[in-house]
Amino acid sequence: MSPRVRLFALTIVLLGAAAPAMAQDATAGGLLFKQRCQACHTVTPGQPSTIAPGLIGVVGRKAGATAFSYSPALKASGLTWDKATLDKFLAAPNKLVPGTRMLVMVSDPKQRADLVAYMASLKK
Template identity: 55%
Template sequence: MKPLLLALPAIGALTFAASGMAAPAEQPGEKIYKARCAACHSVAKGDGPGGMAPNLAGVVGRKAGSSEFKSFSPALKKSGLRWDRKNLDAYLKSPTKTVPGTRMMVSLPDDKQRADVIAFLASQK
């Protein structure tokens, strides 16, 4: 199912191209999200808990480990974090330092990229 989700942006671009309309511009964080996060995380509303990582639609403001996703690490569930911009920034910079025992190993060490991804995630309600 993941390959289909990853193919949808290309299908959308073809639809816009065929109609003569320009495709909507990507937010800076969306491009980074697609390159670094989308292989594991979805932001599609209604995508449910499937996949190898939690759906990130509406993640900003949510309590860590509280979505329908069933495979959160015990460390993340017990972290007590709420995903505000500050906590997301720290976690994305160094997941294993922010929540020792987390299963997420991918980090975004670049400050601007993290800020852009967090802004993109905040727009995905």
């Protein structure tokens, strides 16, 4: 490897290590939710959904803990929905919980961060 290529690679590594944490925008997450999630999930307190569980108060809740017909895989997962777990789940639901019924993936890290920030804002 040439010295120039090594210097470039080192610069990339150092810049990546010094990069600030990704900003989370709950407002942008709310817009993404409307576009990608609200067809199945509800965020209105007391409004039941037959397609997917409601997301009010999801952060801090045990997976499969509300009155909804969850997949056996999700019920048995033992997960508690915190920001990191939601991020992993949204990135690849079937990778984190093989057998889940959740089909939608959000590959963009910024969009996931915004969606998670929005879900964290949904208090009971």
